Amino acid sequence: ASNVVFVTYSSSNHFQESRKGIRSLRSVFNNKIIFYDLGLQKDQIRELSNVYNLEVRKFEFEKYPSFVTNLMGYNFKPIIMAEVFSQFKNYWVIDTSVRFFNINQHLNRFYAKVGILNISLFILKKTSLKRINLISRMLDYLPIDTPLAMDTTMREANRMFLSRSELTREAVTWNALCALTKDCMAAPGTEVRCVFHDERYRTHANCHRYDQSAIKL
Secondary structure (H helix, E strand, C coil), X not given: CCCCEEEEEECHHHHHHHHHHHHHHHCCCCCXXXXXXXXXXXXXXXXXXCCCCEEEEECCHHHCCHHHHCHHHCXXXXXXXXXXXXXXXXXXXXXXXXXXXXXXXXXXXXXXXXXXXXXXXCCCCECCCCCCCXXXXXXXCCCCCHHHHHCCXXXXXXXXXXXXXXXXXXXXXXXXXXXXXXXXXXXXXXXXXXXXXXXXXXXXXXXXXXXHHHHHC
């Protein structure tokens, strides 16, 4: 589908991986790419300017709270999703690690199904973690039932497809608001490493997946 846009992002220290991702994407698609500069060097920006149908956008950290500059908190990601939401009806948000190989046929069937059913989707692959992992303080900020949240299967957030609708508008808005609230997306004491106990699917493992947890909710 030619109207689908691919949105990605990188800082200078992940540019090598990002370069491979762009090469993989361009080997399959000619669709427009929006590349958010999270702190690239000048030579890296020049290199991107030579990529066909690619637009580099500098992420304007100065517009947002200072804690957004901490890239390990992943606050930038829901903000980017919100920034492009009003511009494009259908778009992918992909991390630098994502690769595309011979998937045109599968994606065309997927796009057709989305159009026929008139639905909006977040496409997130399941992880090895059965239940969602989050700091309970996140639930203080998001409008979701706590038991339902704790019973939700964790999914990856490195590649997502969004199609504009009221449902996705609500999801994107709440995730952006969480990203702009320090104790929602990355509360003090947040750790990625999980410590499981006997009831591994029913007890909190004292770990958190930042944007992955917020987006899944």
